[in-house]
Amino acid sequence: xxxxxxxxxxxxxxGREVNPTRAVAPPIFQTAVFELEDAAAGARFAREIAxxxxxxxxxxxxxxxxxxxxxxxxxxxxxLALSSGMAAVATAVLACVKSxxxxxxxxxxxxxxxxxFQNTLPRLGIEVTFVTPTDPENFRRAIRPNTKLIYVETPSxxxxxxxxxxxxxxxxxxxxxxxxxxxxFATPYNQRPLQLGIDAVVHSATKYLGGHxxxxxxxxxxxxxxxxxxxxxxxxxxxxxxxxxxxxxIRGMKTFGLRLERQNANAQRxxxxxxAHPRIERVFYPGLPSHPQHDVARRQMRGFGGMIAFEVKGxxxxxxxxxxxxxxxxxxxxxxxxxxxxx
Numbered sequence: 246x247x248x249x250x251x252x253x254x255x256x257x258x259x260g261r262e263v264n265p266t267r268a269v270a271p272p273i274f275q276t277a278v279f280e281l282e283d284a285a286a287g288a289r290f291a292r293e294i295a296x297x298x299x300x301x302x303x304x305x306x307x308x309x310x311x312x313x314x315x316x317x318x319x320x321x322x323x324x325l326a327l328s329s330g331m332a333a334v335a336t337a338v339l340a341c342v343k344s345x346x347x348x349x350x351x352x353x354x355x356x357x358x359x360x361x362f363q364n365t366l367p368r369l370g371i372e373v374t375f376v377t378p379t380d381p382e383n384f385r386r387a388i389r390p391n392t393k394l395i396y397v398e399t400p401s402x403x404x405x406x407x408x409x410x411x412x413x414x415x416x417x418x419x420x421x422x423x424x425x426x427x428x429x430f431a432t433p434y435n436q437r438p439l440q441l442g443i444d445a446v447v448h449s450a451t452k453y454l455g456g457h458x459x460x461x462x463x464x465x466x467x468x469x470x471x472x473x474x475x476x477x478x479x480x481x482x483x484x485x486x487x488x489x490x491x492x493x494x495i496r497g498m499k500t501f502g503l504r505l506e507r508q509n510a511n512a513q514r515x516x517x518x519x520x521a522h523p524r525i526e527r528v529f530y531p532g533l534p535s536h537p538q539h540d541v542a543r544r545q546m547r548g549f550g551g552m553i554a555f556e557v558k559g560x561x562x563x564x565x566x567x568x569x570x571x572x573x574x575x576x577x578x579x580x581x582x583x584x585x586x587x588x
Contacts, residue, residue, distance in 0.1 A: 330449025
């Protein structure tokens with residue numbers, strides 16, 4: 246039923262069925278273990294997929310409520326909440342590929358994701374080919390017989406390159422290849438990759454979903470079968486999201502739609518201001534007609550997000566002076582929260 250609701254209704258009402266109490270505000274189940282009714286229950290929970298009342302590394306009711314909201318946001322069957330965005334990326338990828346297999350990835354990626362793909366995966370016997378993601382045919386040309394995954398990030402970090410998700414999903418289906426999209430920059434408010442044919446979505450929930458710079462979390466969304474595979478890895482790797490941070494995430498997501506609506510509008514105005522400024526060389530923002538893939542943005546996004554990249558005339562030194570001179574905007578890493586940041 247939640248799939249028929251608007252995003253603000255989803256944020257407030259989804260997940261109550263996971264909560265075993267009648268509390269209106271979600272409780273924090275601050276426990277590592279749960280009492281078992283009997284020995285048979287223990288044996289059953291040991292086999293069950295992500296039981297919520299067994300051991301918090303397996304699952305926790307507070308975390309399950311956060312997962313239900315995120316899954317509904319994206320229109321997916323299930324979600325898995327983890328301790329960081331990189332935990333989500335690594336878990337999702339390793340649920341898809343093993344030694345001797347191949348990934349095709351867009352070369353416009355978050356730096357830590359790129360490090361994972363360039364340094365860690367090859368040590369596990371997994372090859373990665375990077376392609377320019379703005380042309381879907383680049384992915385097709387890189388496919389090999391052992392290609393098992395196409396991975397994209399759109400809009401990408403940091404220059405907001407776009408990938409045509411429908412086109413990539415179609416060519417992946419033609420070759421029987423699984424697809425994952427990092428939807429952190431767009432968020433499900435602006436873009437829903439699963440509806441465009443992508444198989445799974447990953448998020449750094451630290452960013453827009455949490456929205457207040459006070460938690461670290463990640464999420465994977467997809468089919469129940471895929472999330473089951475991810476959970477089998479996560480329960481062994483141990484990237485557990487704490488119940489308290491899951492509660493902070495639930496609390497942050499209650500205002501998700503309101504925040505994104507305002508962030509979209511503010512970013513559009515700032516991007517237009519920067520584009521007209523005499524000291525700015527170039528602005529990268531999907532909502533500007535000057536963006537080389539503005540048509541793709543209009544086709545697959547309903548809003549263009551709160552991230553802007555731009556080049557300052559005068560090079561690196563001019564950029565340094567700018568970031569050290571701003572007053573209202575804070576010099577810090579991360580994005581998507583209530584505080585405007587620059588780096």
